[in-house]
Amino acid sequence: MGNLVECGKDIYLCKSCAETALRCFSAKPVPAAVQPAMSAPQTPREFAEELDKSVIGQREAKKALSVALWKHAQRLRGNTAVPPAHVLLYGPTGCGKTYLAQCAAKLLDVPFVRVDATTFSETGYKGRDVQEIVFNVLHAAKTRSQAEHAVVFVDEFDKLSAHGGGDRQAYQRGTQHAFLTMLEGGVVTVENKQETAELDVSGLLFIFAGAFPGLDEVISTRLHSGERAIGFGSQPLGKAQENTKNLITQAVSADFMTYGVEPELIGRISVLAPILPLGAPDLVRILTEADGSVAAQYGAFFSQLGIDFTLEPAAAAKLAELAHETSTGARGLRGWLEQLIASQLFDMSESKSIRITVEQLEGGGSRGRKRG
Incomplete structure (x- = not known):
């Protein structure tokens, strides 16, 4: 009989075949790639041109966001070697941050989920757990593959920094670390009284947004301190001072750290997109x-x-x-x-x-x- 095992009268099963099949069933499934529509933009410039049709002005923000969208489109097509390009939209209220993010999700043909950062708290404090975003994503998506590549728009993100106040409260700092955990990726399992859900959040695109009042003062202090700016996109001090009327466009990661965003978190947000006041x-x-x-x-x-x-x-x-x-x-x-x-x-x-x-x-x- 060799490698055959008798499973019943006149019924024999190959042991090695059974073991192989068992391993296939128990293996972790590989997320399927989500193919964007054929009409989807193929280059960062094409993404920007499509955004121009719906969003007036905000050239700098659209340029930065378009590169992030192009990278996410590569990940949608299964190229996971492309690193995530999470985005921070910062600038005055009423200037199109939410609409810009909605347009981005529409171009990618993925679910759009909007959450308010102020409703969340660190686990153990009063408020929603950040991981409950998984419920929002799954409810917004038609399929699991769509859910694993959704755009999550986190509004009022600046409220987690407690800039200008006293000592930063524990729950604000803890909430930032909770978002950091989401950005680090992996499978997240979350449950409440009604349901239990599991989702690999490695493929989500997070777009954070906030007004960040007083950020211009932080930038101005840095530019006039004589200290050399640190971070990608920083400019020599002399050149930066020539554009003081557009201070908001000269923000670097260090400015948000000064404002109160945790270094580990801002370090994983690779795209800083300024939203300028509308005339x-x-x-x-x-x-x-x-x-x-x-x-x-x-x-x-x-x-x-x-x-x-x-x-x-x-x-x-x-x-x-x-x-x-x-x-x-x-x-x-x-x-x-x-x-x-x-x-x-x-x-x-x-x-x-x-x-x-x-x-x-x-x-x-x-x-x-x-x-x-």
């Missing part, structure tokens, strides 16, 4: 020109209802001016426009026409400013 001209373009602009969305919505919607150019310029004055950025544009549209919808005549004019804005300008 009124940029806000006009966001309102009227960008793919999926607010005006275009309302135009398409009202056309289905047989309602003619018009936003006069002068009114668009006034809306941008108000959003700029109140520092509400792109976020404020939708609020102003919805307020005007709601008023006209309530009083809409049988003509079924909505027209936003500059006179309407000027008439309610003082009330609007107070509201903003």
Whole structure:
């Protein structure tokens, strides 16, 4: 009978074949590559060109982010030799950080998960465990392969640094270390009262974001201290001083360490992408020109209802001016426009026409400013 084992009447099984099959079943499965759509960008420049269609301005941020997206696309195709390129978007609120990350996930055709850093805490403290992000990712994905390559957008990341306050509280520092564990990769197992989940987080792309108020002061102090900047992308002191009005674009890893981000964590975030304040001209373009602009969305919505919607150019310029004055950025544009549209919808005549004019804005300008 040799290597055959009798398993029943007239039934024999090869022992070596059975052992090989058993090893196949018990081996850890290799994550399958997720093939991006054929129309997906193939180079960093193509990623930037696609982002240009939806995101107005922010050239420096889009350039840095595009390289990170290209690297993640290589990992999607199974090239795990490419190191992760986690991103930090930093700059004023209302200037497109969340939207930029959403567009990035759409280009990669992977799930997008947005979480608020302030809702998490170190294990043992009151608050959500960082590892619970695994639940969010799995719920957002259609397949496990998609989940293993999702984009995780961590908003309000600057709130974990306690910059400008007293001694850093333990839970803030501990939460940073919890995120560090996620960036280090590996299989994470997490459970709560309702479910248990497991996910290899090595392939996730983390995009951290925060306003980082006061970062310009940190940068200025470094530039004027006479100390040589340390870190990739740093500039000679003399050259850096020539661009003081754009201090935010000159941030290096050391500045975020001074701000209160743990060295180990910022060391694993290889892409620093500055988000600059939006001027009124940029806000006009966001309102009227960008793919999926607010005006275009309302135009398409009202056309289905047989309602003619018009936003006069002068009114668009006034809306941008108000959003700029109140520092509400792109976020404020939708609020102003919805307020005007709601008023006209309530009083809409049988003509079924909505027209936003500059006179309407000027008439309610003082009330609007107070509201903003």
